[in-house]
Amino acid sequence: MTVMRFALALILIVHGVAHLVGFVVPWQLAKLDEAPYKTTLLGGRLDVGDAGIRFNGILWLLAGFGFVVSGAALMLVAPWWPHFTTITAASSLVLAVAGWPDSRIGIPIDLLILAYLLIGGSLGWLSALGI
Numbered sequence: 512m513t514v515m516r517f518a519l520a521l522i523l524i525v526h527g528v529a530h531l532v533g534f535v536v537p538w539q540l541a542k543l544d545e546a547p548y549k550t551t552l553l554g555g556r557l558d559v560g561d562a563g564i565r566f567n568g569i570l571w572l573l574a575g576f577g578f579v580v581s582g583a584a585l586m587l588v589a590p591w592w593p594h595f596t597t598i599t600a601a602s603s604l605v606l607a608v609a610g611w612p613d614s615r616i617g618i619p620i621d622l623l624i625l626a627y628l629l630i631g632g633s634l635g636w637l638s639a640l641g642i
Contacts, residue, residue: 519627520582523596526620527578530603533571533610537564545613552609567609574603593628600624 535541536548550564551557559567577599584592600621607617 516585516588520585522620523578523582523585523624526603526617526624527575527582529617530571530575530578533606533614534568534575537568537571554611567606570602570606574599574606577602597625597628600628 532543532546536543536546539548542548549555550560552559552564552567577595581592581596581599584595603617604621604625607614607621611618
């Protein structure tokens with residue numbers, strides 16, 4: 512396995528694990544000072560209530576799982592990993608925008624992943640790097 516492939520896979524997996532915050536806080540499985548429980552999205556502009564924020568938490572969990580699967584698929588050189596990762600990162604980006612400002616760290620990470628995949632794929636970087 513190339514170093515670049517391993518590094519990107521590790522980034523994807525770590526980003527997926529970081530998504531757990533978006534699940535455990537809405538489900539009140541953990542209390543974090545950095546991410547207090549609330550029932551609003553879009554910077555407090557949209558109150559979705561307890562059920563809505565729990566549904567949003569499930570979406571965060573699914574996106575996190577998607578990144579872990581993406582990282583594993585990349586390590587195994589599964590041919591579908593770039594497409595799956597693109598869909599996962601785009602979904603994560605939507606969740607991060609909706610969760611602004613609490614999820615502001617995820618926005619540049621998702622954008623970098625998408626840029627790497629979209630630009631790298633079209634320019635042939637991925638295949639040139641063995642990924």
